Amino acid sequence: MRRWIAHLDMDAFFASVELLRYPELRGQPVVVGGGSRHPPLVQPDGTRRFARLRDYAGRGVATTATYEARAFGVHSGIGLMKAAALAPDAVLLPTDFDEYKRMSRLFKQAVLEHVAQIDDRGIDEIYFELTDLPGAQDAVGDDPHGGVRAIAARIQQAVQAATGLSCSIGLSPNKLLSKICSDLEKPRGLTVITEADIAARIWPLPAKRINGIGPKANAKLDSLGLRTIGDLAAADPQGLIERFGRSYGSWLTEAAHGRDDRPLSYSRDPKSISRETTFERDLHAKHDREELGALFTRLCERLADDLKRKGVVAKSVGVKLRQDDFRIVTRELTMDRYTADAAVIRRHAGLCLKRMPLERRFRLLGVRAGHLLAADQAAEMPAGQEEGQLALPF
Incomplete structure (x- = not known):
């Protein structure tokens, strides 16, 4: 068959x-x-x-x-x-x-x-x-x-x-x-x-058409005169191992000959779900507080919608910033109970922000929900203290 x-x-x-x-x-x-x-x-x-x-x-x-x-x-x-x-x-x-x-x-x-x-x-x-x-x-x-x-x-x-x-x-x-x-x-x-x-x-196709050959590997193959998949198939396997390492070099030979025994993967249970947005211009937590507040709330609402649609709840919330110097800053905290409620996620994500350096402008803002569990399996946890009255950055 x-x-x-x-x-x-x-x-x-x-x-x-x-x-x-x-x-x-x-x-x-x-x-x-x-x-x-x-x-x-x-x-x-x-x-x-x-x-x-x-x-x-x-x-x-x-x-x-x-x-x-x-x-x-x-x-x-x-x-x-x-x-x-x-x-x-x-x-x-x-x-x-x-x-x-x-x-x-x-x-x-x-x-x-x-x-x-x-x-x-x-x-x-x-x-x-x-x-x-x-x-x-x-x-x-x-x-x-x-x-x-x-x-x-x-x-x-x-x-x-x-x-x-x-x-x-x-x-x-x-x-x-x-x-x-x-x-x-x-x-x-x-x-x-x-x-x-x-x-x-x-074999007549460019080598980069193989999923797994990225720009750096393709540039190295090109420097070796290996521009097509056929060139790669004809290359000395030992030479590829010497130049790319045993694992990747061996895989290049197998892939060029169309050999792949990977099974299909039907387990797609996510460990986390995130939402993020990149701004048209760099924003600042103080000078652009109103705009950031609306964006932040919308991200949390969409994240909550994603959790509900997948039938899961989260135990941790994290925030990600990419600053104007392209450095990435993250903070995460564990909640006292599982949730998919937008307001709860927004409140705890705001607490993450309180722990982050916000002096620089930043270009990306993201919110992440982790430690996921099916909603019908989540154990009832006692509600924690109300943190919503704390003054948050935005």
Whole structure:
């Protein structure tokens, strides 16, 4: 029986969600990112006027971009000022992570109508196994893998029906190859790769297309003349071990030959949940107290919503700051009882702030809930003293 592992990746997920909201932007270069300070403006005639990259000033980064924007070289993680130089006429939309998470839940629920379990790898991608599904081992006409291809196509259609969004699916004997091939025919791709296809379909690709080869490793491989996956497959395994260490060097050889025996992981119980935001400008606890207070409260409310949605409660709360010199400061405390209440989280997070140096401006603020337990398993704990009357920084 041939093993079939699928990797499903939503196509330009955040941007595609926004195009559902603003269908008049279809076919245009669109970039999502830079916070939430540039919403579309409704004109007197009912039409919407959108911000353009050329008018952006700040240090925000692109969260994602449509394929039309990617054609100009704009990609996720690029600074918006740099993106503006590449595609000044591109539309700039604010991020809406609450909506992206809602759509993420919808597409995963649609997949779970067809498979028993998913290996959840993030907001827009999952793995799942099709090996034992009825028809997965069948040929269809001249296609020896037509059965599993048909199952994957039905899952694509189910995702489209549930969300209005398209996805791409890679099918192969393992996670490593499926991750690569889900990206080969985007958007709406359905790519099947077996061991017999590795030389023709995988080896010509750049080495960095292997998940696990980062920028530093790729630069080192490039300096050795190993630019494609095929180059890596042909390299002396012992030489790779000498240059990259036994573990990583051996893995490079295995990955280049498409070998990967990792099982799918279905245990996704989080140890902690966090919410954070990066500001458009550096803020100060004293001079920007009102703005920070509202942001801080909203982060705690969203964190509480996340806990309730996952059916868990927290015993510890932490706060994270990234200062204007990029140093990260964290503080954490343990509460006297488990909670998913926003007000309780806000109060204890404020106590963490009382223990933090707040003389410098900072660019990032985050709140974390830890020591999680299923809500129905949490033991009743005596309530602690009321700390809400303490004067907090914001």
